[in-house]
Amino acid sequence: MKERGLLIVLSGPSGVGKGTVRKALFSQEDIELHYSISATTRSPREGEVNGVDYFFKSHEEFEHMIEHKKLLEWAEYVGNYYGTPIDYVEQSLSEGRDVFLEIEVQGALQVKEAFPEGLFIFLAPPSLTELKSRIIGRGTESEDLINNRMKVAKEEIEMMDAYDYVVENDQVDRACDRIKAIVTAEHCRRDRVARRYKRMLEVE
Ligand SMILES: Nc1ncnc2c1ncn2[C@@H]1O[C@H](COP(=O)(O)OP(=O)(O)OP(=O)(O)O)[C@@H](O)[C@H]1O
Numbered sequence: 001m002k003e004r005g006l007l008i009v010l011s012g013p014s015g016v017g018k019g020t021v022r023k024a025l026f027s028q029e030d031i032e033l034h035y036s037i038s039a040t041t042r043s044p045r046e047g048e049v050n051g052v053d054y055f056f057k058s059h060e061e062f063e064h065m066i067e068h069k070k071l072l073e074w075a076e077y078v079g080n081y082y083g084t085p086i087d088y089v090e091q092s093l094s095e096g097r098d099v100f101l102e103i104e105v106q107g108a109l110q111v112k113e114a115f116p117e118g119l120f121i122f123l124a125p126p127s128l129t130e131l132k133s134r135i136i137g138r139g140t141e142s143e144d145l146i147n148n149r150m151k152v153a154k155e156e157i158e159m160m161d162a163y164d165y166v167v168e169n170d171q172v173d174r175a176c177d178r179i180k181a182i183v184t185a186e187h188c189r190r191d192r193v194a195r196r197y198k199r200m201l202e203v204e
């Protein structure tokens with residue numbers, strides 16, 4: 001039987017650099033991860049493509065997904081819904097592929113309930129000042145939305161103890177290397193456990 005893949009959850013406050021670090025990680029040849037594209041009711045930003053960056057949904061469509069249990073987790077974040085389609089995650093894991101979720105904290109905690117065996121990584125900013133200047137620098141949010149996101153960010157940072165690892169995103173390539181090392185170590189640990197049980201069963 002094929003061993004189940006690893007579920008990796010990266011979260012952290014808006015603007016910390018989750019998307020940037022994820023793209024760096026996915027461009028590396030020595031690690032193979034499968035990105036779970038989220039659904040959202042937020043409007044697309046300039047350059048964002050439906051089915052690549054997000055599945056952009058109306059409120060009605062999203063609520064239909066909730067009702068029909070099509071989401072592994074979902075959350076309302078600064079006035080919009082965000083959620084993880086469950087079928088892609090379940091199918092990929094059962095086929096032995098490692099799945100990567102990039103989601104906010106309320107959703108990550110729901111995933112932890114459903115998949116305690118997942119790997120939960122919190123990406124932390126070097127400081128709140130740097131976080132704010134990254135969100136401003138991205139140029140995608142109005143001043144009001146930036147302030148709302150910063151308010152939520154403080155609550156999210158308070159939850160970092162709930163994660164298996166906290167990685168500081170001081171520099172993108174360093175954060176990316178740290179996450180790669182965590183994933184590799186987790187694979188080694190699982191392989192060791194699997195080998196130990198296999199040996200135990202052979203002796204029985
Ligand atoms: N280590 C870093 N140093 C400096 N700037 C960074 C770093 N990482 C990311 N950035 C910049 O910070 C901004 C926010 O990054 P990004 O969009 O990846 O954040 P995010 O956590 O995915 O945000 P959201 O959760 O809102 O989608 C971008 O302009 C990005 O270029």
Ligand SMILES: Nc1nc2c(ncn2[C@@H]2O[C@H](COP(=O)(O)O)[C@@H](O)[C@H]2O)c(=O)[nH]1
Nearest residue numbers: 014038039074075082083084102103104107
């Ligand atoms: N709980 C979930 N959070 C998600 C999901 N997809 C993205 N996100 C997070 O929402 C905020 C805002 O994202 P933005 O693209 O509007 O800046 C950010 O923290 C994302 O990581 C999801 O499926 N579930």
